[in-house]
Amino acid sequence: MEAATPARNAEQGTGSTTIADLLGRAAEMYADRAAVRHKRDGEWTDVSYRELGEVSSEIARGLIDLGLEPGDRVALLAQTRPEWTYADFAITSAGAVVVPIYPTNSPEECEWVAGNSESRFLIAEDAEQVEKIIAVRSNLPDLEQIVILEGTHADALGLDELRERGRSRDHAEVEARAAAVKPEDPYTFIYTSGTTGPPKGCVLSHGNYREILNMVETIDLLEGEKDVVYLYLPLAHSFALLIQLVSLDLGVTIAYFGGDTKAIIGELGEVKPTYLPSVPRIFEKIYTMANGYIASQGPEAVERAKKAVELGIKVRDLQNAGQEVPEQLLEPFKAADEQMFQNVRNLFGGQLRQATTGAAPISKEILEFFYAAGVPVMEGFGMTETATAATVSTIADHKFGTVGKPFPGVEVRIAEDGELLIKGPNVFQGYYKMEDKSFGAIEDGWLHTGDLGHVDEDGFVSIVGRKKDIIITAGGKNLTPANLENDLKQNRYISQAVMYGDRRPYPVALITLDPEEIAPWATEQGIEDTSPEALCSNDQVRELIQGVMDEVNERYAQVERIKRFDILDHDLSQETGELTPTLKVKRNVVYDKYADLFDQLYK
Numbered sequence: 001m002e003a004a005t006p007a008r009n010a011e012q013g014t015g016s017t018t019i020a021d022l023l024g025r026a027a028e029m030y031a032d033r034a035a036v037r038h039k040r041d042g043e044w045t046d047v048s049y050r051e052l053g054e055v056s057s058e059i060a061r062g063l064i065d066l067g068l069e070p071g072d073r074v075a076l077l078a079q080t081r082p083e084w085t086y087a088d089f090a091i092t093s094a095g096a097v098v099v100p101i102y103p104t105n106s107p108e109e110c111e112w113v114a115g116n117s118e119s120r121f122l123i124a125e126d127a128e129q130v131e132k133i134i135a136v137r138s139n140l141p142d143l144e145q146i147v148i149l150e151g152t153h154a155d156a157l158g159l160d161e162l163r164e165r166g167r168s169r170d171h172a173e174v175e176a177r178a179a180a181v182k183p184e185d186p187y188t189f190i191y192t193s194g195t196t197g198p199p200k201g202c203v204l205s206h207g208n209y210r211e212i213l214n215m216v217e218t219i220d221l222l223e224g225e226k227d228v229v230y231l232y233l234p235l236a237h238s239f240a241l242l243i244q245l246v247s248l249d250l251g252v253t254i255a256y257f258g259g260d261t262k263a264i265i266g267e268l269g270e271v272k273p274t275y276l277p278s279v280p281r282i283f284e285k286i287y288t289m290a291n292g293y294i295a296s297q298g299p300e301a302v303e304r305a306k307k308a309v310e311l312g313i314k315v316r317d318l319q320n321a322g323q324e325v326p327e328q329l330l331e332p333f334k335a336a337d338e339q340m341f342q343n344v345r346n347l348f349g350g351q352l353r354q355a356t357t358g359a360a361p362i363s364k365e366i367l368e369f370f371y372a373a374g375v376p377v378m379e380g381f382g383m384t385e386t387a388t389a390a391t392v393s394t395i396a397d398h399k400f401g402t403v404g405k406p407f408p409g410v411e412v413r414i415a416e417d418g419e420l421l422i423k424g425p426n427v428f429q430g431y432y433k434m435e436d437k438s439f440g441a442i443e444d445g446w447l448h449t450g451d452l453g454h455v456d457e458d459g460f461v462s463i464v465g466r467k468k469d470i471i472i473t474a475g476g477k478n479l480t481p482a483n484l485e486n487d488l489k490q491n492r493y494i495s496q497a498v499m500y501g502d503r504r505p506y507p508v509a510l511i512t513l514d515p516e517e518i519a520p521w522a523t524e525q526g527i528e529d530t531s532p533e534a535l536c537s538n539d540q541v542r543e544l545i546q547g548v549m550d551e552v553n554e555r556y557a558q559v560e561r562i563k564r565f566d567i568l569d570h571d572l573s574q575e576t577g578e579l580t581p582t583l584k585v586k587r588n589v590v591y592d593k594y595a596d597l598f599d600q601l602y603k
Contacts, residue, residue, distance in 0.1 A: 018182070018206035021093070023053055023093060027049050029049075032048050038081070038082050044271070055086045057090070059159070065168065066165070071185070072096045072121070073096065073117045074097070074123065076236075077129050078124065078235075080235045088235070088244075095177040097186045103236070104581060112191075112199065113191045117191075120144050122146050123146075125150060183210060185205060187204055188241070189203055190238055200432075201432035201433070202428045203428060204384075204428050209426075227252040227253065228253045228273045229274075230273035237582055238382075242388040265286065269350075272349035275352070280357050280359075283355070283370065291369075313371060344370070345373060348375055353376075354377075356377070356378055357380075362486070378392070385449075389426070390426070391403045391461045403460075406424075412461055414453055418453070418464075420453030421446040427447050428447075450467050464480055472503065484556060488548065492514065495572075496572045498590050506561075509566075511567045512570070513541070518530075536567040537569075545565065549562060572585060
């Protein structure tokens, strides 16, 4: 099936034909608008589109002065910050290929990406990131120069020095290089973080990303000058990259987080964004925060909140359909808004028009809660291999529990075995130096996603699980763990839940506790030792989690229910290799790492 969505408004955006000439056009069109907003010495500071264009041009010319040729790969190892964007567009406008590396990667992981991509240059955030590369540089024969964005390092060229070299050359060189880039040329190699196996370099062309920009701009996700996007997602990931490109194509202001994920909610209050792209974990945290407060007010408050959400959904649906809200709904809605909903909106800064969640599943109940509160969080679906996106939900056209409808020009179908297949101009060019005939394979133009899907009679796509995540019990029952895991994670005291049970008689699970929630609860219960090591084996804590487990299990068939569980004495993390940079669980890593614990649950 193909989505029926209006064609792109020709007046939107810069009108670029590739990503290489996008920033140059934006710098001219939106010259004095704020392109970048970031914290400096505790204060939010703006950088205009003109300044953004000038800085990126200087870096591009500096790279050309170092010998960068069109088509060369340049690795970019830094967290989300303005300099990432400066360097990204510098590399692109010079005709080269951006190779993002996650800043959480180990030296060996950095070596794989830089080495497999044959990067000639590498731009690192600071001395700590440079040291990772120095540790493996003897295994990187193609790497000629490291550039450091912040601070100094004896083995790296400073950003200021690179810009100074650039100023000795003519900007016309950059314009000529950008103009020479064709839609079919590689724009970026994005290495999938991979929940299994080594990362694979997805080769994505300028045409792939220009096409997905055109698609996104049909749905009025962003409106231009009056919008502020808060960006904390790693720009090494395709989701953040797409939002960066759409924002700058439309003249939007991007507010970059200060670098501390624990400060995100506070910064939302300062920045007051109109749009927020995020992975589910942030929405889950805010949801549990809000519901934790409601629960603390007693059972009557919980029941009032439930009815308020039901009412809020009805009213929002009428408002978004342009219909009049009956007076008998309007008065209680206004009361609920004043008592509850506006407090939820204020957690996001009070100005949020829309948010998008992606990269991992999210509970329908969470989406309904925020929608009722006037913070519509719309779910979409895509992969690195589809230049980030393939389907989308909009405020005007959504069905919670699905990932929306295909973008214009994107087709989807379900294979005989239930796998979701995708075709469109945003589908990648293949994996760099790899032939893969399973996940990510393209056959007759159709991308095999590895996801199990369903398309309903209205054209909405649902993801029901991963082919590789299916658990087949010893009794032959096929189980998809994501739904039950997500239900467990809705509880404020649970951070992660991982179901296990392939070829076993019944499912079991590993649970991790949310340290910010469980420690205060433990103190209230009179538990003296609130360390994670003590709480994971505490009888009261186990009784609490068992209660949550029993409640969630009731929603599922007997064969699907988790019979036993264990609690880890620490949370899963990127640093320990258990989570991807978008906080998805690396299931195989967890299964291997905690094999003994899983075995104990069957004894």
